[in-house]
Amino acid sequence: DAKTTQPPSMDCAEGRAANLPCNHSTISGNEYVYWYRQIHSQGPQYIIHGLKNNETNEMASLIITEDRKSSTLILPHATLRDTAVYYCIVRVGGSARQLTFGSGTQLTVLP
């Protein structure tokens, strides 16, 4: 699976949009981009995933660049409860394989 690079930490003001970047320059054509988050002392929570088109659900939006070498997770109106470690993971779709977690981005939403 392709390696991803994320900033170690970011701050965001409550109510503002949080934009979390992820670089995956070695991504292959059949690899999806997944985003999970882990709130302290809890299991990771699935947020969203995509292949090449932008995706949106009730939690977030995922913007993938045209060359697919990077993506941005957008939390449109961050709340204090969104404070967590956010993981960007690239993995081949349709495969029963594990997720490989990097160190992620610690997002702190400030009041």
Add this chain to the structure above:
Amino acid sequence: GAVVSQHPSRVICKSGTSVKIECRSLDFQATTMFWYRQFPKQSLMLMATSNEGSKATYEQGVEKDKFLINHASLTLSTLTVTSAHPEDSSFYICSAMSSGGQETQYFGPGTRLLVL
């Protein structure tokens, strides 16, 4: 999204005893489940892949005789830490994979194990 439960949420045991952790997929069937371990201030590390009806596949460095995995049904996998020692104290997290396309993984809430 799909729901995965773990039981117990936390357990304290004496050194030398065995501890069983259950992982259940509540609203979907999972032919594949994964067991991860997370030490403080570190990321999740895969321990083993559990497939229903067959033997688990362990990652390098994980002792299969110490961490026994049973995946007897499509909704239940168990991890038994045998002869636990203080260095086994950790946060154990399971995940279950839903089928049908992109195989999204859903995680349980985790089990905090403290071995005294």
